Amino acid sequence: MEMRDQILASAQRLVQQRGFNGFSYADIAAEVGIRKASLHHHFPTKTDLGLALIEVYSERLNSVLLNISGSSLTAVAKLGAYVALYRSSLEAERMCLGGMLASEALTLDATMLPSLKRFFNCNIEWLTEILEEGNSQQIFVLNGSAVNHARMLLSALQGALLIARATGDREAFEQTASSLITVLTRKG
Amino acid sequence: MEMRDQILASAQRLVQQRGFNGFSYADIAAEVGIRKASLHHHFPTKTDLGLALIEVYSERLNSVLLNISGSSLTAVAKLGAYVALYRSSLEAERMCLGGMLASEALTLDATMLPSLKRFFNCNIEWLTEILEEGNSQQIFVLNGSAVNHARMLLSALQGALLIARATGDREAFEQTASSLITVLTRKG
DNA sequence: CATAGCCTACCAAGTAGTAGGATGTCAAAT
DNA sequence: ATTTGACATCCTACTACTTGGTAGGCTATG
Numbered sequence: 001m002e003m004r005d006q007i008l009a010s011a012q013r014l015v016q017q018r019g020f021n022g023f024s025y026a027d028i029a030a031e032v033g034i035r036k037a038s039l040h041h042h043f044p045t046k047t048d049l050g051l052a053l054i055e056v057y058s059e060r061l062n063s064v065l066l067n068i069s070g071s072s073l074t075a076v077a078k079l080g081a082y083v084a085l086y087r088s089s090l091e092a093e094r095m096c097l098g099g100m101l102a103s104e105a106l107t108l109d110a111t112m113l114p115s116l117k118r119f120f121n122c123n124i125e126w127l128t129e130i131l132e133e134g135n136s137q138q139i140f141v142l143n144g145s146a147v148n149h150a151r152m153l154l155s156a157l158q159g160a161l162l163i164a165r166a167t168g169d170r171e172a173f174e175q176t177a178s179s180l181i182t183v184l185t186r187k188g
Numbered sequence: 189m190e191m192r193d194q195i196l197a198s199a200q201r202l203v204q205q206r207g208f209n210g211f212s213y214a215d216i217a218a219e220v221g222i223r224k225a226s227l228h229h230h231f232p233t234k235t236d237l238g239l240a241l242i243e244v245y246s247e248r249l250n251s252v253l254l255n256i257s258g259s260s261l262t263a264v265a266k267l268g269a270y271v272a273l274y275r276s277s278l279e280a281e282r283m284c285l286g287g288m289l290a291s292e293a294l295t296l297d298a299t300m301l302p303s304l305k306r307f308f309n310c311n312i313e314w315l316t317e318i319l320e321e322g323n324s325q326q327i328f329v330l331n332g333s334a335v336n337h338a339r340m341l342l343s344a345l346q347g348a349l350l351i352a353r354a355t356g357d358r359e360a361f362e363q364t365a366s367s368l369i370t371v372l373t374r375k376g
Numbered sequence: 377c378a379t380a381g382c383c384t385a386c387c388a389a390g391t392a393g394t395a396g397g398a399t400g401t402c403a404a405a406t
Numbered sequence: 407a408t409t410t411g412a413c414a415t416c417c418t419a420c421t422a423c424t425t426g427g428t429a430g431g432c433t434a435t436g
Binding site: 377378379380381382383384385386387388389390391392393394395396397398399400401402403404405406 | 407408409410411412413414415416417418419420421422423424425426427428429430431432433434435436
């Protein structure tokens with residue numbers, strides 16, 4: 001199972017940096033040191049590989065999110081930890097895997113779309129929890145529903161990562177991220 | 189010049205829907221009804237085509253934005269008109285051209301990146317103007333600087349479009365968009 | 377003996393891009 | 407007014423390369 005994980009790690013990096021249409025089996029083969037044909041033994045089609053990538057990525061994210069939400073951090077700090085995930089993507093010049101695949105949605109095999117949708121839903125559900133937690137403790141000042149704020153946060157972070165990665169303006173990402181928190185926590 | 193415009197229109201649609209790495213000269217050729225080789229007469233390389241696309245797209249956007257900011261609409265309504273641009277992209281199943289290219293930034297010829305960066309700067313500058321206008325009229329309640337709010341708006345709309353297009357959840361886009369306006373206009 | 381994992385060798389289709397020729401248009405020189 | 411030449415636009419035909427994927431064989435491990 002070692003090789004399978006190497007392949008997944010390489011493919012994940014390639015998708016996050018170059019997109020699903022921006023790399024080939026040859027790229028992975030060169031990186032992990034086996035032949036192209038051998039890759040097809042582990043993942044018969046590129047769609048199989050894509051599905052596995054979303055699954056692994058979602059699982060790993062879920063476990064990280066559970067760690068954060070189960071911690072003793074304040075709601076604000078939990079949100080900060082979530083933001084930090086995007087920051088480290090940016091530092092590695094990687095887009096979020098979900099966001100990258102989302103941009104290519106119309107070119108993907110349709111079987112990948114439900115998994116992708118589930119990925120975003122998980123993010124929103126987790127954010128909603130944290131927002132409700134912070135709201136009930138009067139740490140956050142929500143106007144609309146928590147789920148709407150969650151959607152806003154997710155969208156803004158995906159967009160900020162998207163743009164900062166392309167422009168190379170890391171400072172813009174930081175400003176956007178802290179504005180997002182400020183907006184939630186300010187007393188009117 | 190008719191053919192050149194047809195090519196640009198076709199290519200723009202293809203980039204917005206499928207990404208710069210998601211279409212080929214053959215796709216355009218089939219759509220506009222000339223041969224692949226003839227396309228190279230108008231745009232010798234795909235990078236030339238990409239540069240022209242950003243330029244045309246930016247110019248058209250700038251003229252739309254000038255119309256909005258020069259109108260007698262309230263600042264909130266001007267923002268609403270900006271949001272409407274994203275909404276119509278979503279309805280056409282298109283990503284913003286800039287956002288799409290941003291996701292593929294690491295695979296693009298580096299000569300395209302400065303134009304792309306300029307595109308995002310134009311958006312932020314325009315949004316900053318509108319926010320300052322609304323702030324001085326006490327229509328908006330800004331916490332941080334106008335430019336930070338502008339970045340947040342741009343990021344959130346790009347992200348909302350990205351996600352809604354992939355999940356097919358148009359309602360999520362609307363909720364996000366109206367949350368963004370609410371956050372700006374609420375009195376604490 | 378079966379199967380997992382890898383290999384060489386191959387395939388059909390698609391990629392951006394080039395060479396060179398046909399046709400037309402338009403402006404300057406005759 | 408007509409010829410000439412430059413240039414624009416398109417074409418057929420092609421190249422060199424990459425793409426995802428397959429066929430079938432080798433070897434080691436259970």
